Amino acid sequence: MSQVCIATYRSYDDRADFHKKALSIAVGLTVGSWTELPEAKKAEMEKHLGKVLSVEVHEPANGAAGERYADIRIAYPDINFSQDIPALLVTVFGKLSMDGRIKLIDLDVSENFASAFPGPRFGLQGVRDLLDVHDRPLLMSIFKSVVGHDLANLQEQFYKQALGGVDLIKDDEILFENPLTPLEKRVEICMEAARKAQEETGQKLLYAVNLTGPTSQLAANARKAVAAGANALLFNVLSYGYDVMHELSKDPEINVPIAAHPALAGAFYPSPHYGIGASLLLGKLMRLAGADLVLFPSPYGSVVMPKEENLAVKDALLSPLHQLRTSFPVPSAGIHPGLVPLILKDFGTDVVVNAGGGIHGHPMGTAAGGHAFRQAIQAALSGTPLLEAAAAEGNEALQAAITAWGIKEA
Amino acid sequence: MSQVCIATYRSYDDRADFHKKALSIAVGLTVGSWTELPEAKKAEMEKHLGKVLSVEVHEPANGAAGERYADIRIAYPDINFSQDIPALLVTVFGKLSMDGRIKLIDLDVSENFASAFPGPRFGLQGVRDLLDVHDRPLLMSIFKSVVGHDLANLQEQFYKQALGGVDLIKDDEILFENPLTPLEKRVEICMEAARKAQEETGQKLLYAVNLTGPTSQLAANARKAVAAGANALLFNVLSYGYDVMHELSKDPEINVPIAAHPALAGAFYPSPHYGIGASLLLGKLMRLAGADLVLFPSPYGSVVMPKEENLAVKDALLSPLHQLRTSFPVPSAGIHPGLVPLILKDFGTDVVVNAGGGIHGHPMGTAAGGHAFRQAIQAALSGTPLLEAAAAEGNEALQAAITAWGIKEA
Known part of the structure; x- marks a missing residue:
């Protein structure tokens, strides 16, 4: 069983001796000092010492200032930190994050470290099982607007979305506990709308209600939501911390899937020089912390993430990672x-197609917005060009959507 | 009582209509849509609507690409979010953080919002009262190295530091729960060393032990530490979340000062284009969350923060902020x-002078390292030039320190 966690950094510096820098990180973030230790002490401390695994220096072709960097990989012995994400992050990037232009790109956690993380309770397959949908991408929709609206309004919005054949409906991440639409009431009236819609559509539906409140009350709030009928949760992981997500996901009484929202992620990942890479921030760490579904910026919309980074997030959610279940990728916006x-x-096909304006803004209304997506998904799965599918009888919703928004060639 | 929280952003864009962008933020992050609402609905939603307060566009003098930006101030009605830091941050910067080059520079929280935050339980004055030191800056020291060391070693390091006349000793932030130096044992042996040193020095001393573990166990661990004799705590706030800090600081059973460590802060503040400004991240929010002392990178060492930013952190900790006590600034490194x-x-003089290598690396040993600092502080307070003070009888420690590290002119 592997017993070291490996951090990959990208460090920018026009002049630095990156090998020396790597060594100073490996020693500085573990035993503190090494060369001056007596030999007997070295033998004792060896098992705590960080090790430089590789240093790949990238010299800019034209010698351009500001573009020289190195990718540095360092192995940190598990024995130095407790088996939780705060301890791991503080060890590998706590002080170091403030030491010049350096970004934490990746973490390969050891089998030993990962063994403390049950990961997603449901995961991709579990979410499919709950919905009984195994042969197509899922469709998620979000409310048009929530702040200032009352229960009747939310119920109506919910019902219209549900009629469109969506598989999941999620709260807006900025809907907090409030007198107009309090958590348990909101769950009750939305799940009532879900049941009513199901009589029409014959289709199951998950409602991810936004879990908010003081940290120490989150588990209790989640249990209340579940008791009121919620069959999924939405959680703003980065505003509370990965460890909170981890504790919620392994709480046996919170037995519904949790969708991780990426709120605040843009404070970490977009700079090339600072922060934490998207595939680690929204991919690997979310999965380790137990997110069953993970929302992240799509490469298509206004809130853009470069496609390469985007696919790296997806890979981090779906690639083998110790014993952990996979998480459903939800590229959004x-x-x-x-x-x-x-x-x-x-x-x-293992993706959740997530839309807001693309459903509510449909020329024929919200339900037609959902139908248009389901028709597009059906067409894409069968290899039928969208234009051809849109012309088919019964696919008027798709036709109208294409007229409104066009087609982007695959 | 004010009822809106005001966010200040810096947004970079070579071409954007920043006034339009500001309006879209103010509407998008509150009611979602506005112009298309019927008048009756507008009247009802008005109290939820975000308002643009100001947009200051900075055109680059030479038209240089990438340097055009605007400072945008937007008021968010408190009614839209619960009185906690996660809700506030998700509202003002959740989705927005991912929307191009934009940095959250500042937050002016309303009197109403702030009323939910007791803030630092001790604060600057309370820490001075505990130590009974009112007429000089405090002196803090950190262990030389901790990982892999046993209780006897830590006790010896502690005792030597304490003999030097330091006021506070803090754990290393990478010291987690471990079999060699478990929390309660560590507190017991260090506080024993503190008492022993106090017999020599006649001086009080706070030991900030590192509070770690699963989020749900932190309060219990803190109480254990206090029961074992800990008279202060160190906490890696950003790895757990501000709300966790807030809950710890208002727990009546955790009645000791909490020092906030800036671990991971470099993932947020250094980029001009992304993240959260240092004075908000390490200043205002730490104080709101209840940190009695706040460590942050000094402008003097290897881990550098520009002095302007540095002083802005200090100002955020010390300037009037609703009913909140001030927090002790601890510029470090x-x-x-x-x-x-x-x-x-x-x-x-309301500052904690915090040193590691500058104490342990003293040519005459650790205790002399502390003495040299105390002598330097005494000299600076009395307006005596350091060179002159170093030549005085009894100030050999200061002399040796100056020989080793020199003087940087004030």
Whole structure:
């Protein structure tokens, strides 16, 4: 069983001796000092010492200032930290994050470290099982607007979305506990709308209600939501910390899938010089912490993440990672039906197509917005060009969506 | 009582209509849509609507690409979010953080919002009262190295530091629960060393033991530490979340000062284009969350923060902020006795002088390292030039420190 966690950094510096820097990190973030230790002490401390695994220096072709960097990999013995994400992050990037232009790109956690993490309780397959949908991407929709609206309004919005054949509906991440639509009431009236819609559509539906409140009350709030009928949760992981997510996900009484929202992620990942890489921040760490579904910026919309980074997040959620279940990737923002073939080409079929404006803004209304997406998904799966599918009888919703938003070629 | 929280952003864009962008933020992060609402609905939603307060566009003098930006201030009605830091941050910067080059520079929380935050339980004055030191900057030291060391070693390190006349000793932030130096044992042996040293020095001393573990166990661990005799705590706030800090600081059973460590802060503040500004991240939010002392990178050492930003952190900790007590600023890294007059010039006397290598690396040993700092502080307070003070009888420790590290002119 492996017993070291490996951090990969990208460090920018026009002049630094990166090998020396790597060594100073490996020693400084573990035993503190090494060369001056007596030999007997070295033998005793060896098992705590960080090790430089590799240093790949990238000299800029034209010697341009500011573009020289090195990718540095360092192994940290598990024995130095407790088996939790705060301890791991503080060890590998606590002080170091403030030491010049350096970004934490990746973490390969040891089998030993990972053994403390049950990971997603449901995961991709479990979410499919709950919905009984195994042969197509899922469709998620979000409310049009929530702040200032009352229960009746939310119920109506919910019902219209549900009629469109979506598989999941999520709260807006900025909907907190409030007198107009308090948590348990909100769950009750939305699940009532879900049941009513199910009589029409014959289709199951998960409602991810936003879990908010003081940290120490989150588990209790989650249990209240579940008791009121919630069959999923939405959680702003980065505003509370990965460890809170981890504790919620392994709480046996919170037996519903948890969707991780990426709120605040942009404070970490976009700079090339600072922060934490997206595939670690929104991919590996979310999965380790137990997110069953993970929302992240799509490469298609206004809130953009470069496609390479985007696919790296997806890979971190779906690739083998010790004993952990996979998490459902939910690329979000700017999604309309004309993008569906491209989404499936980029992400495969194990993806949640997530739309807001692309559903509520549909010319024929919200329910038709959902239908248009389902029709686009069906077409993409069967290899039928969207234009052809849109012309088919019964696919008027898709036709109208394409007229409104166009098609982006896959 | 004010009822809106005001966010200040810096947004970079070579072409954007920043006024339009500001309006879209103010609407998008509150009611979602506005112009298309019927008038009756507008009247009802008005109280939830974000308002643009100001947009200051900075056109680059030479039209240089990438340098055009605007400072945008937006008021968010308190009614939209619960009175906790996660809700506030998710509202003002959740989704927005991912929307291009934009940095959250500041937050002016309303009197109403702040009323939910008792803030630092002790604060600057309370820490002075505990130590009974009112007429000089405090002196803090950190262990030389901790990982892999046993209780006897830590006790010896502690005793030597304490003999030097330091006021506070803090754990290393990478010391987690471990079999060699478990929390309660560590507190017991260090506090024993503190008592022993106090017999020599006649001086009180706070030991900030590192509070770690699963989030749900932190309060219990803190109580255990206090029961074992700990008279202060160190906490890696950013790895757990501000709300966890807030809950710990208002727990009546955790009645000791909490020092906030800035671990991971470099993932947020250094980029001009992304993240959260240092004075908000390490200043205002730490104080709101209840940190009695706040460590942050000094402008003097290897882990550098520009001095302007540095002083902005200090100001956020010390300036009037609703009903909140002030927090002790602890600029850290690269501090030696020759810097003391400069530190006092930059920070005034309400500062904690915090040193590691500048104490342990003293040519005459650890205790002399502390003495040299105390002598430097005494000299700076009395307006005596360091060189002159170092030549005085009894100040050999200061002399040796200056020989080793020099003096940086104030």
